Amino acid sequence: MQKEFRETLQKKFGDIAKNQLTVKKGSDEAKQLEIDLNQAIGEAVKTRQSDPEAQERIFSLQKKKQRVMQEFKTALALLDGPLEEIEQPKGATKVVMRNGRYIASPDYGEEQEITLGQLLTDGEWGIRYFPDPLSVPRAVCKRYLIEDAKRQIQQYADKQILEDELASAMTLPARKETYKAIKAEQEAGIEWEGLIAEKMVRGFMQKIAIDYRLPFEILKIDLFLDVDRKIDFLIRREDYERGATVETVADMPNVGIQFTISKRLSHIKSKERQITKAKTRLTPEERIRDIVLVAIPLDRSWQMYENWKDERTAGGPDDRWDPEVKERIFRGVLRDMFSPEEIEEMWKIVSPPPAQEIEEAA
Numbered sequence: 001m002q003k004e005f006r007e008t009l010q011k012k013f014g015d016i017a018k019n020q021l022t023v024k025k026g027s028d029e030a031k032q033l034e035i036d037l038n039q040a041i042g043e044a045v046k047t048r049q050s051d052p053e054a055q056e057r058i059f060s061l062q063k064k065k066q067r068v069m070q071e072f073k074t075a076l077a078l079l080d081g082p083l084e085e086i087e088q089p090k091g092a093t094k095v096v097m098r099n100g101r102y103i104a105s106p107d108y109g110e111e112q113e114i115t116l117g118q119l120l121t122d123g124e125w126g127i128r129y130f131p132d133p134l135s136v137p138r139a140v141c142k143r144y145l146i147e148d149a150k151r152q153i154q155q156y157a158d159k160q161i162l163e164d165e166l167a168s169a170m171t172l173p174a175r176k177e178t179y180k181a182i183k184a185e186q187e188a189g190i191e192w193e194g195l196i197a198e199k200m201v202r203g204f205m206q207k208i209a210i211d212y213r214l215p216f217e218i219l220k221i222d223l224f225l226d227v228d229r230k231i232d233f234l235i236r237r238e239d240y241e242r243g244a245t246v247e248t249v250a251d252m253p254n255v256g257i258q259f260t261i262s263k264r265l266s267h268i269k270s271k272e273r274q275i276t277k278a279k280t281r282l283t284p285e286e287r288i289r290d291i292v293l294v295a296i297p298l299d300r301s302w303q304m305y306e307n308w309k310d311e312r313t314a315g316g317p318d319d320r321w322d323p324e325v326k327e328r329i330f331r332g333v334l335r336d337m338f339s340p341e342e343i344e345e346m347w348k349i350v351s352p353p354p355a356q357e358i359e360e361a362a
Contacts, residue, residue, distance in 0.1 A: 002224060004047050004048060005161070005164050008040075008043075008044045008048070009058075009062060009160065012040035012043065012044065013044075014062065016033055016037050016040060016059075017059065017062040017063045017065070017066045018066050020037075021063065021066055021067065037059065040059075041056060048167075049170050050164065050169070053167075054163050054164065054166070055167075058163050061159050061160045062156075062160070064156050065157070068152045068153055068156070069153070072145055072148075072149040075145050076142060079138055079141055083133040083134050084134065088130045089130055091128055092128040092130040093128065093129050093130065094106075094130045095114065095129045095130065095131050095132060097132070097135040097136045097137070098135070102118075104314055112314055114315070115207065115210075115211045115315075116140065116210055117207030117208065117209075117210035117211040118207060118314050118315045118316075119131065119140070119144060120144060120147045120206075120210060121203055121210070121316075122315065122316060123148055123151050124199065124202075125203070125312070125317075126312075127314065127316075128148075129144065131144050154220060154222065157222055158223040161222060161223040161224050162182065162223060165224070165227075166180065166183065175227060175228065178227050179227065182223070193302040194260065194261055194262075196301060196305050197298045197301040197302075198259045200298075200304075200305070200317055200318035200321075201259055201318070201333065202232070203316050203318055205235075205329070205330070207315070212349050214350075215237065216236065216238060216334070216338075217235070217236045217238070218233055218234070219233060219234040219235070219254065220233055221233055221234055228281065229256060229278045229281065229282065229286075229288070230256075230274050230278040230291065231258060231278075231288070231291060232256075232259045233257050234254040234255065234256055234288065235254060235257060235333070235334070237337050254288050255288070255289055255292060255336060256290070256291040257291075257333060258275055258291060258292070259294050259295075259333075260294070261295075261296065261298045261301065262295065262297070263297045268293070268295050271295075272293055275291050275292075275293055278291055292336045294332050294335075296332050298329075301317075304317045304320045304321070307320070308320065323351065326351075327347065330343075330350065331347070334346075
């Protein structure tokens with residue numbers, strides 16, 4: 001998200017949207033907020049060389065983001081009250097903890113054991129959970145609420161970026177064409193194999209980082225970084241040398257990952273040229289040290305996704321990859337963040353032992 005646009009959302013639209021949701025309609029305070037809003041929209045139009053209608057739509061999305069925050073705070077407060085009174089949201093699958101394991105208990109169908117990583121990331125695939133506060137630790141319930149709110153807010157933020165970039169005269173013509181194509185695809189409900197594969201890779205890496213407490217975090221990026229910086233997701237590294245004195249995670253730079261499933265050398269070379277140009281546009285405040293291209297052909301990803309949609313099981317379609325594919329992805333994504341020795345040690349933690357070793361151990 002561009003600096004000028006972010007400041008508009010935070011400093012101008014943010015407070016007005018927050019206050020509009022709490023003041024009484026028709027009151028003097030509400031009338032003053034309308035005056036403030038008109039002024040803020042006028043300033044945004046001037047700053048972004050945009051039009052009033054687009055900025056009004058952006059403000060409406062800001063109010064939706066604010067409602068998500070209000071709902072999050074309400075849900076969080078309920079965790080401090082009588083837990084038995086917390087109601088299960090409609091359409092959400094209840095998750096209980098039994099003997100230290102998370103069990104998804106749908107209204108219809110069989111129970112299924114899930115991991116913490118699945119609980120926190122399956123929302124990317126439209127799967128909603130309800131961690132039972134009577135059995136699931138409060139910290140996990142809170143973390144689920146945070147991840148769910150972040151996901152919704154990011155979706156609205158991307159829509160705001162799309163509105164702003166399409167309306168702004170500051171957007172370069174070629175980039176505006178890209179945003180137009182994105183909007184047309186969204187409105188038509190078009191899905192591309194490359195984008196699905198990217199989503200599967202990001203989700204897979206997020207889950208194993210959480211489930212195995214690995215020293216990195218996978219971060220989803222906004223639409224601007226995707227289009228302008230050619231980044232699909234970020235990796236933030238923690239200290240892998242236990243006990244060493246290093247910068248905190250927040251102070252460490254991130255690495256942007258551009259992912260492709262293409263096997264064509266010409267396509268890969270084109271991606272590399274795009275990334276080289278994008279690196280020159282990185283700013284210090286983005287805290288991105290480098291952008292790297294990860295090219296891993298993933299045959300049958302689309303078919304796996306289509307098959308998964310028929311059942312919509314926990315874990316998403318990437319759970320259907322075989323171990324060899326998962327290893328290729330793991331090593332490929334982390335190769336520019338960790339040494340080969342560090343990656344090998346982490347993979348030993350993640351990967352199951354070979355079948356022969358299991359038989360010998362038994």
